[in-house]
Amino acid sequence: MSSKLKLSVFAPVAALALALGFSTLIDGRFVSPAVAQDAAAQPALPDMALGKADAPVTIIEYSSLSCPHCAHFHSDVLPELKKQFIDTGKVRYVQREFPLNDAAFAGSVLARCLDSSRFFAFNDLLFKKMDDWAFKQDALTPLKLYAKQAGLNDAEFNKCLADEDLQKKVLAVRGLGEKQGVRGTPTFFINGKKFDGAPTIEAFAEAMKPYLGTQ
Numbered sequence: 001m002s003s004k005l006k007l008s009v010f011a012p013v014a015a016l017a018l019a020l021g022f023s024t025l026i027d028g029r030f031v032s033p034a035v036a037q038d039a040a041a042q043p044a045l046p047d048m049a050l051g052k053a054d055a056p057v058t059i060i061e062y063s064s065l066s067c068p069h070c071a072h073f074h075s076d077v078l079p080e081l082k083k084q085f086i087d088t089g090k091v092r093y094v095q096r097e098f099p100l101n102d103a104a105f106a107g108s109v110l111a112r113c114l115d116s117s118r119f120f121a122f123n124d125l126l127f128k129k130m131d132d133w134a135f136k137q138d139a140l141t142p143l144k145l146y147a148k149q150a151g152l153n154d155a156e157f158n159k160c161l162a163d164e165d166l167q168k169k170v171l172a173v174r175g176l177g178e179k180q181g182v183r184g185t186p187t188f189f190i191n192g193k194k195f196d197g198a199p200t201i202e203a204f205a206e207a208m209k210p211y212l213g214t215q
Contacts (some may be wrong), residue, residue, distance in 0.1 A: 038137050043096060044172035045112060048119045050082065051092035057085070057211045058202070060094045060189040062177040065111075066104035066134040067185040069128035073199050080195035080201045090212055095123065097173045098185050103139035106161060122150045153156050 059081075063070040065076050078093070085091035099105040111119055125146055126133070133142035147157050160166070177187070181194060188195040190207055197203040
């Protein structure tokens with residue numbers, strides 16, 4: 001596989017992308033028309049989650065691995081959210097894929113090829129190293145290095161990125177986000193309700209009060 005990341009790497013899923021409402025890329029970003037909200041739909045891939053399954057609050061984040069605001073949330077806000085609410089059993093946090101460019105799409109596919117125990121650590125690494133890969137013409141070279149650090153050898157790396165079924169499922173998760181009203185990243189839902197506040201720990205704590213009471 002060429003180290004030059006181009007849309008042709010994912011050419012087999014171009015038709016599916018269009019079927020989901022995506023029009024390939026404009027200025028390095030997927031674009032799509034508005035579609036009706038469907039909050040009851042289930043993702044095509046298992047949710048990657050932190051926290052108790054029966055926590056009173058579920059926060060779902062749609063994020064792109066090429067999104068600086070997402071990177072800020074994961075480095076500065078999520079650790080405090082985890083300390084105060086996830087580790088204490090009050091919140092279940094779910095991260096869903098909403099790739100905004102080819103590089104983020106590749107990163108999302110690779111994250112799903114890893115052992116699930118490494119999903120969040122790999123995403124955190126990609127967010128931390130974003131400037132080194134997410135906007136580069138040659139994004140696959142650094143991605144291969146990061147994937148190797150996470151446990152994928154070269155053959156597994158190539159096989160993963162060639163997995164058309166997995167590519168389709170990642171795009172389908174993004175399509176679900178579109179149906180739920182996601183127009184940019186990060187976008188959060190708290191117990192199924194779209195969260196429009198600033199993604200700060202204070203704003204999350206305030207928004208969760210109706211569900212947590214005096215907990």
